[in-house]
Amino acid sequence: MAEIANPRFLRPVTAADADIGQAITFDKPLTLDCGKTLSPVTVAYMTYGRLNAARSNTVLICHALTMDQFVASAHPVTGKPGWWEDMVGPGKPIDTDRFFVVCANVLGGCMGTTGPAEVNPATSKPYGLDFPVVTIRDMVRAQAMLLDALGIETVMCVIGGSMGGMQVLQWAATFPDRVVSAIPIACAARHSAQNIAFHEVGRQAIMADPDWKGGTYQLHGTQPAKGLAVARMAAHITYLSEIALQRKFGRNLQGREHISFGFEPDFQVESYLRYQGMTFVDRFDANAYLYITRAMDYFDLAAEHDGRLADAFQGSKARFCIISFTSDWLFPTSENKLVAHALNASTATVSFVEIKTDRGHDAFLLDEPEMYATVRGFVSSVATSVGA
């Protein structure tokens, strides 16, 4: 195991004074769900706040599909603010004056943690499709290795939305003794057929791009930017809601008085999606997108327990607070409630909150005062109970 001062990112660090965080490389091989082993494994991460003497105040944040460890500080590649700055920081619902916050880039990612864009020691070339398929549980195992290295045995709270929420559930199921409380937001215990379908559209867009070159594009100095952008555009629609799209864009035209009778982006919504796609490829790796979406598709917590979800949480003493959003059609309230019912049927204690919003799945990343109030109240009551 070696602490390396600087995580290496696929894209150049452009934000001059950015905190690029830390990384630890583990020589001990990580055995994955697919049966293969991965070695060495590097985990890049950020921390905020200070670990207390009792080591009882850790909040582990699990990030979503296209997020990363830069939760509450500027992204070193894009220079944009952290993706959860309203949630995490001094005096915020996850108060960094009080708690030690850890967020690691997921296994298979492209912000410093080992993923398909990293060099395969066996070939001295980027892994590409030689990278083993990883699962949500593999991601969680890598995070557990990081916490071991940081000397943190129990986590006061594991929190995350979307794929982050899947990791939260997996944490509670895989390491019941290490989790005091868990906040899965806008997620599910399994990826639905519709969600797998959307992911497949995205993957096919990437693989149909001639620049993808069977996943070896790095060797050719190219990237399947068009395919990745289309994947992002399609996915982005699923993060919003019909009503939010209509309110934001309607049929408004973009920079013109009349429709063009052509295929230029006439409508604002087209222009918006193209921009989302374009900026995404500047910070994300196409193969990483394939691998991480696959990990979500494979997620089915009940399957590990003969189809009985309640059994996944047997033995968990964690307190859960599940949060869903009324207009989220990617991870609808019904999916979140299934988790809540499974927890109710086991010995775990669970609260469930459904936040009224028309902003769709993305609501967990947006300014939602009720969500902040829920998280603040829950986390501080847990903190009080453990004396953190």
Add this chain to the structure above:
Amino acid sequence: MTLRSDLAAIAEMIPRGSRVLDVGCGDGALLEHLIRTKAVDGRGIELSQQNVNACVARGLSVMQGDADTDLNDYPTAAFDVAILSQTIQATFAPRDVLNQLLRIGRRTVISLPNFGHWRVRLSLLVNGRMPRTKALEFQWYDTPNIHLCTIADFVCLAQETDAVIERALAVGESGQTREMHAEAWGPNLFADGAIFLLKRRTADGDRTSPSAVS
């Protein structure tokens, strides 16, 4: 914080260390009291987002949900006691809700406002308008209390749903309680509300052991 006296009367009915589901738990005052003073394993269901947040901040386990639709998700006899405090009159289908409670809880505690009180009766007689009381001061068109009943009405429903009334308390204006005969005419005229301790009549007779329903 002192507990509202009708809630204190409910709390008094709850056995120490039991598993309790409080349906319509509000801001969680009763649940918190039961956990602190009776070491119960307490869960709640509450419709209002604001109240759920208040409960979560208190460290309680509360599901945001609706008594009319969500009780079906709970296993039979999952709780020692199911509580429905000042909520049945706001449900869409009180009879179904009562049946669900009798199924989920080995015992059920229900408190309700009494629309048979003489002031309510007099108000309708004298004013000819739908009565508004201190506790329920809504207009007929905006009230969430869509199924108000009298003590006699509820006793009737209990009989129809195979519930056995084990205890009945009359609740006075300031929340003070006293034992009553559920079928007597007096409380239905003079009590502001009532609290009932119920259990389900089992198929093979009226057994008293709670384990009979497991």
